[in-house]
Amino acid sequence: MDDLTYWLVFFSAALALNLAPGPDLLFILSRTLAHGTRVGLASAAGVCSGAVVHVLAAALGLSALLASSALAFSVVKYLGAAYLVYLGVQTLRSAGSSFTPKAAQDAPRSAWRAYREGVLVDILNPKVAIFFMAFLPQFVRPEHGQPTLQLIGLGLLVIVVAMLVEGSFVLLAGRATRFFREQPKAALWLDRLLGGVLLALAGRLALSER
Incomplete structure (x- = not known):
């Protein structure tokens, strides 16, 4: 395989995998819709920072532990599911308040919190670690x-x-926040929907297998 074909295949696969709707992307979109573009970008940065940890683990062989040990996989999996349940319950309890002017003023603090949440959401998903361990070696020459x-x-x-x-998804979703700030009832139902999505992701992660 020549260099051009190699990189075309690699970047095409990377793009396709990142475009597929998964827990990370759904989490980022939920934060964006609830808190705006700044918080959405912070969430994306947190998720990507967590992914760096998985990349280093895959390179050092630590991800093999999650793939081979049912106990290690289950511990990380249930911690991640529990954290998503916590985020889902918090979203349900906000009852549309995340779209109020006060919430917009609190954006700097919320952005830092969203970054930390993004890091944890990604690190506590063992399937991300196994993904990197399975995907990256195919392109080692x-x-x-x-x-x-x-x-x-x-x-x-x-x-x-x-x-x-x-980042592109965040910028697109961020435009919708103005509408929800002007429509309290719609904001209430969106928070309920986003909370339900996070709880569903928690259930999906808890039921996942190695």
């Missing part, structure tokens, strides 16, 4: 030496693609 460095480099490129994709 032995003739280029240093497989560990190649894994880290490839993983960071996947994260760059994720940042571009997620």
Whole structure:
């Protein structure tokens, strides 16, 4: 496989995987719709920061532990599910208040909190670790030496693609927040919907298998 074909296949796969709606993207969109573009971008940055941890774990072989140990996988999985339940309940309890002017004024603090939440949501999803462990080695080229460095480099490129994709979704979703600030009833139902989505993601993660 020549270099051009190699990179076309790699970036096409990375783009397709990042465009597929998964827990990370749904979490980011829920934060964006509830709190605006700034918080959405902070959530995306947090998710990508968590992904860096998984990339390093995959490169160092730590992700193999999650793939081979049912106990380790279950512990991380249930911690992640519990955290998503917590976020879902918090969203349901907000009852549309996240769209009030006061919530907009609290954006700097909310952005930092959203970043931390994004980091935890990604780190506590063992399937992300296994994804990187399964996906990245397919593109390692032995003739280029240093497989560990190649894994880290490839993983960071996947994260760059994720940042571009997620950032684009955030900018599009952010435009909808003005409408919800002007429509209290719609905001109430959206918070209920987003809370339900987070709870559904928690259930999906809790029921997932290695």
